Amino acid sequence: MQESDIEPALKNLFDNSSIALALASTDRDNPLVLANEQFYKLTGYDSTDVIGRNCRFLQRRSDGECASNDEARRKLHAFIHGDEANVRAPIVNFRRDGRPFVNLLFMSKLKASTGQVRYIIASQFDVSRTHPDLLRAYDDALGNTLARLKPLLDGHNVMVEGTLATIANSTTTIAQAKLALAELETNSPY
Template identity: 45%
Template sequence: MCDHSVSLIPDTLQKLFDNSSIALSLADAGQDKPLIAINTPFCNLTGYTKNEIIGRNCRFLQKNADNTIARKELREFLDNKGDLSIRKALINFKSDGTPFINLLYMSRLCDSKGNTRFILASQFEISNSYPETFAHYGIELQSTVQKITPAVAQAGIILEGSIRAIANSTSMIAQAKLTLEELKNSGPVF
């Protein structure tokens, strides 16, 4: 598969992102993983404009929050050491300084040689009123992944990760609730 078609992936995915109601982002797998595509729900969630985000590593949303353990696991995942996909709760800040808990999902997009070319991510704000919205989010994320898989396959790119894991919204809700409780119980987090 020629590299030309791989270079079209950001544009292809941007179109899919634009039709989605959940926050989505795509990073280049090289260098410091700069964001190369995001959608309006991502901007609405974070309060930043596209111009303020594209080209940057998304860690800027963490400001000086102590996400040490989650960050280590994200780095291991990005270094190809972890599972096929990852879901971690991180403390992030909106552009106006409001802190929130971001449940971050990431999956790798690899070429036929197994090299990671892009990272797909989705962000969800965990709040106290989330069970129904979270269930809806899980369905949307699953549907997005299902659409992305054939779209990138045309360029010889494989989206890693299990759709089944995303679809299991009951365990996702339980996991998120637990994470929220753990963060609350671990003292002042912000």
């Protein structure tokens, strides 16, 4: 699947979103087929670095260092291979320059009217050092983006599955994410 295969309205939503978004195909290893400028600003990568690759490359720094992310990986694996409509999990990622950050990852399956998953949409947010008001603003922006996404997909026999309850703020999740980052930074040369 190529970016040219993606509906123009969906591309327009990505281009005009104030939050980091990525779209993965359900082919092979869930390669990214679209990401927006906010995603590139957050990660430091550009389209030539990410399109066609699975997002898991963000979990490893160029020198090979990798955060454990065991709990997040279990949640993401269960989401990809299970019946869950969406998932939200903190995961330690690395920017292109090697700096770690805690990504509060939201993923949702976009299904055709036949029930077949067509895409996986993901939103990323750096909660490493985020003030609670910024997280609330992000949650509101994500909710608005998903609400705008639904009518865009209706004409294409694709729907966002699940509820917006998944994006509810979780203080425990944020605290765990910050602890994981602190442990990583203690052992990191960066």
